[in-house]
Amino acid sequence: MRMYDIIAKKRDGHELTTEEINFFVTGYTDGSIPDYQASALSMAIYFNGMTEDERATLTVAMAESGDTIDLSAIEGIKVDKHSTGGVGDTTTLVLAPLVASVGVPVAKMSGRGLGHTGGTIDKLEAVPGFHVEITNEEFIKLVNENKISVIGQSGNLTPADKKLYGLRDVTATVNSIPLIASSIMSKKIAAGADAIVLDVKTGAGAFMKEESESVELAKAMVSIGNNVGRNTMAVISDMSQPLGHAIGNALEVEEAIETLKGHGPEDLTELSLTLASQMVVVGGKADSIEEARKLLEKAIEDGSALETLKVFLSSQGGDPTVVDSPDKLPQAKFKIELASKSSGYVEEIVADEIGNAAMLLGAGRQTKDSEIDLAVGLKLHKKIGDYVKTGESLLTIYANQEDVSSIEAKLLDNIQIVEHEVEAPSLIRSTITE
Numbered sequence: 174m175r176m177y178d179i180i181a182k183k184r185d186g187h188e189l190t191t192e193e194i195n196f197f198v199t200g201y202t203d204g205s206i207p208d209y210q211a212s213a214l215s216m217a218i219y220f221n222g223m224t225e226d227e228r229a230t231l232t233v234a235m236a237e238s239g240d241t242i243d244l245s246a247i248e249g250i251k252v253d254k255h256s257t258g259g260v261g262d263t264t265t266l267v268l269a270p271l272v273a274s275v276g277v278p279v280a281k282m283s284g285r286g287l288g289h290t291g292g293t294i295d296k297l298e299a300v301p302g303f304h305v306e307i308t309n310e311e312f313i314k315l316v317n318e319n320k321i322s323v324i325g326q327s328g329n330l331t332p333a334d335k336k337l338y339g340l341r342d343v344t345a346t347v348n349s350i351p352l353i354a355s356s357i358m359s360k361k362i363a364a365g366a367d368a369i370v371l372d373v374k375t376g377a378g379a380f381m382k383e384e385s386e387s388v389e390l391a392k393a394m395v396s397i398g399n400n401v402g403r404n405t406m407a408v409i410s411d412m413s414q415p416l417g418h419a420i421g422n423a424l425e426v427e428e429a430i431e432t433l434k435g436h437g438p439e440d441l442t443e444l445s446l447t448l449a450s451q452m453v454v455v456g457g458k459a460d461s462i463e464e465a466r467k468l469l470e471k472a473i474e475d476g477s478a479l480e481t482l483k484v485f486l487s488s489q490g491g492d493p494t495v496v497d498s499p500d501k502l503p504q505a506k507f508k509i510e511l512a513s514k515s516s517g518y519v520e521e522i523v524a525d526e527i528g529n530a531a532m533l534l535g536a537g538r539q540t541k542d543s544e545i546d547l548a549v550g551l552k553l554h555k556k557i558g559d560y561v562k563t564g565e566s567l568l569t570i571y572a573n574q575e576d577v578s579s580i581e582a583k584l585l586d587n588i589q590i591v592e593h594e595v596e597a598p599s600l601i602r603s604t605i606t607e
Contacts, residue, residue: 176200176210183217191230198234202333208340215337215346223351228393229400231351235359238333242282242309244365247316249278252456253366254448255357257390260378260528261415261553265293266429267437267445268452270482273321274472275465277456280316281323282330282364290422290528290537290550294325299423299502299547303491321485331359350386354393361403368404368455371395372448375602376413378524384409384602391605399607404455409602410444414522414557417441421536421550421571423502430496433478440556440600446470447601503548505571511584513561518595522557523587530583534572549573551584558597561590 179193197214200206223231244251252272256262269279283293283305290296297303305325307315315322334356341347361369371394374380375387391407398405417438419428431437432445450465459465472478483493495501532539535546552569555561567588570577 176206176214180210180213180217183214183221186221188224189227189230194227194230195234198231198238198333201336202238211337212340212344212346215341215344215349215352218351219346219349222349225396225400228351228355228397232355232358232362232397233401235331235333235337235355236363239329239331239363240327241363242327242330242365244280244313244316244367246313247278247280249276250367250456251278251280251316251365252368252370252452253281253361253364254370254372254452255361256372257357257374257380257387259374259412259416260290260524260531261417261420261425261441262372262374262412263296263417263419263425263429263432263441264372264445264448266296266426267432267441268449269321269323270433270485271445271469271472271478272449272452272456273319273485274478274481275453275458275468276320277453277458278316279321280312280365281321282326283323284326290420290425290531290545293323295545295547296422296425297323297486297491299426300486300491300495301501303486303489305489307489315488319481319484319488321481322489323485330363334359350389350393353380353390354397358394358397358401361398362401366403368452369398369406370448370451370455371405371407372444373407373409374412375409376411376524376598378415378528379412388603388605395605395607406451406455407605408444408447408451409605410447411598411600411602412524413598415524415527415553416444418553419550420528420531420553421534422545422547423504424550424552424571426495426502427499430479430482430499433473433482435473443600447604451604503546505548505550505573507570507572507575507577509570509572509577509581510566511568511570511581512564513555513567513590514563514585515590516561516563517590517592519555519557519559519561519567519588520591520595521587521589522553526587527551527584530580530587533580533583534570534574534577546573555588556597558595 373391453465
């Protein structure tokens, strides 16, 4: 078998066999296939796409290129959730204890963030003492005991995907639905989940700006998951503005706590319940989305979701008293109100630029070596469709630097206010199950 022939076959629009895809993934991972041939195949896939079978085969091959996590010792159906990212996306911090509180095991493998704010692990480490440096044995033990644990990603998880993504990033082949879908799903499958729920964002703050592209990506990932024996569902959700009110690590932890108390922002609460309901259904604890939602709403009302959060934090060295005393989380030195320059209705909050402003404060990493300031960030007081008066606060800047004038200017440039009434964007666009 020659790589040249595989490239030519895909260039001409033909379907690759399982053997050909496995040959490519194995050879590229071990270095016997050079970058220039891998980039040629990536470009051929970019233009000609892949069939459902090809996508599933590529996903499994990449998942099996390195470590895979065996979660069979955990009782029940293990459900994982993946979000395609965004600004203020605090859903994992809400979902994990909420879903665990109704008996669905959440064995979560998470990473650190490169972008607007930290990843799930960075956010959780805003809780004093919390750590993810636990053995696989302890991880499984905690999930069996508490239905929830979070561990850092294995260093050798899907090495084929890491290598191929790095190549795609410099060869203009990132925006390929088959390659994006197989990249995401290979990590989920290698992480050992039995079922997967996907939150695919659309809008200015999302990877996919157009809803049609988000739907196409979601369908591709759901198809791959179901093809390889993982019950998979997806939600298309709005990211034309930041989710919730908080953008920043400690601020998002506090917002997640408030949401589990039943006092969270309307959009974060709704998306969390929507995703959690799917997780409970695919986790086998409810027969319908409606039944699942009732279980989850009860867990918030009776305090069991909040109690699960406390147990989770405590079991991994964290201080559970932050749940009742959020002032124990890292605190910024300065709180600066950003006043509106005019009266009217908020028409636009450019999500990715607002996220970049939070990153400039220190809430996220500009490079892999950047240090995150867990205390800083932004808290929105107005969302799209809200009315604001001149001089009224649009948001609060939480900073450890006194001069934030350049960040204020950036924020004002990316919040548009108009005289006419504006309709708030629809949060949940669609649900995809097959």
